[in-house]
Amino acid sequence: MKPKVYIETSIPSFYHETRTSPEAVARRHWTQQWWDKERTDYDLRTSQAVIDELSRGSYNPQKKAECLDLLRPIERLLIEEDIALIVEAYIKHKIMPANAGGDALHLALASWHKCDILLTWNCKHIANAKKSPHIRHVNTLLGLYIPQLITPLELLGETS
Numbered sequence: 691m692k693p694k695v696y697i698e699t700s701i702p703s704f705y706h707e708t709r710t711s712p713e714a715v716a717r718r719h720w721t722q723q724w725w726d727k728e729r730t731d732y733d734l735r736t737s738q739a740v741i742d743e744l745s746r747g748s749y750n751p752q753k754k755a756e757c758l759d760l761l762r763p764i765e766r767l768l769i770e771e772d773i774a775l776i777v778e779a780y781i782k783h784k785i786m787p788a789n790a791g792g793d794a795l796h797l798a799l800a801s802w803h804k805c806d807i808l809l810t811w812n813c814k815h816i817a818n819a820k821k822s823p824h825i826r827h828v829n830t831l832l833g834l835y836i837p838q839l840i841t842p843l844e845l846l847g848e849t850s
Contacts, residue, residue, distance in 0.1 A: 692733040693806035696837065697764060698796045699743045700811035701725075702757035704842075708750065717811055717842075724842035725760075732807075732845075737767045737799050739792045767803045769795075776802060776832060783828045786815055797825070797839075804835040809842060817841055 705725055707718040744757045776798035780786045786794035793815040800808040810816045817839045829836045 692731060694804070695732040695734050695807045695809050696767070696796065696800040696803070696805040697734055697736045697740065697761065698808060698810040698812065698816065699740045699792065701809055701842065702740075702744065702760045703747075704811050705760055706753045706756045708753060720841070720843045720846065721811070724845050728845060728847060734764045735767050735803065735805060736761050736764045737796070738769060739795050739799065741766070743792055767799050767805075769799065770802065773798045773802055776834065779828065779832060783824070785821065785825055785828055797837075800837045801829055801832075801834040805837045807845075808837045808839050809845070810839065811841055813841070 701721060704714075704717045704721040707714050707721075709715075741758065741761065744754060744761075747754060773795065777786075777794040780794040780797060781788050786797065793812060796808060796810070797816060799805075808816060815821070822839065825839070826836050
C-alpha cells in the first residue's frame with residue numbers, strides 16, 4: 691500500500707516557481723525532482739481548499755493555470771463538517787494563527803483523512819520542528835491521526 695500524501699498549496703506553486711532567488715530555485719528543483727521522478731510511489735491527495743487558494747492568488751495567470759493543471763488528476767479529500775471544529779481547536783490551542791489562511795485547514799484535512807504525509811514548503815506554520823510536538827499533542831487530544839509534516843526534499847531518494 692502506497693503512503694497517502696496530502697499535497698498542500700505550496701507544492702504546485704513551487705513546481706512552477708519563477709523567482710530566481712537561490713532558495714526559490716532550490717525549492718523548485720527539489721519539488722520538480724520529487725514530482726517528476728518519485729510521486730508515483732505515493733497515493734496523492736489534495737483538497738478544494740488548495741484549488742481555491744491557487745485560484746485566488748494574484749500572480750501570473752499562466753503560472754496559476756499550470757498549478758491548477760498539475761493538480762487536476764489528483765483526488766480531492768472531502769471537507770467534512772467536523773473539519774471546521776478541528777480548525778477551531780488548532781487556532782484555540784495556538785497551533786496555527788487565526789490569520790494563517792488555510793494552514794489550519796490543510797493540517798485538519800490531512801489529519802482527519804489519515805494522510806501519512808502532509809507535503810509542504812510552508813516551514814513557518816506547518817513543517818516546523820518546533821511546532822511538531824504541540825501538533826502531536828493536540829492531535830492526540832482530539833483523537834486524530836498525526837501525519838508527517840515534511841518537504842519534498844525529505845522525500846527524495848538516495849539517487850536524487
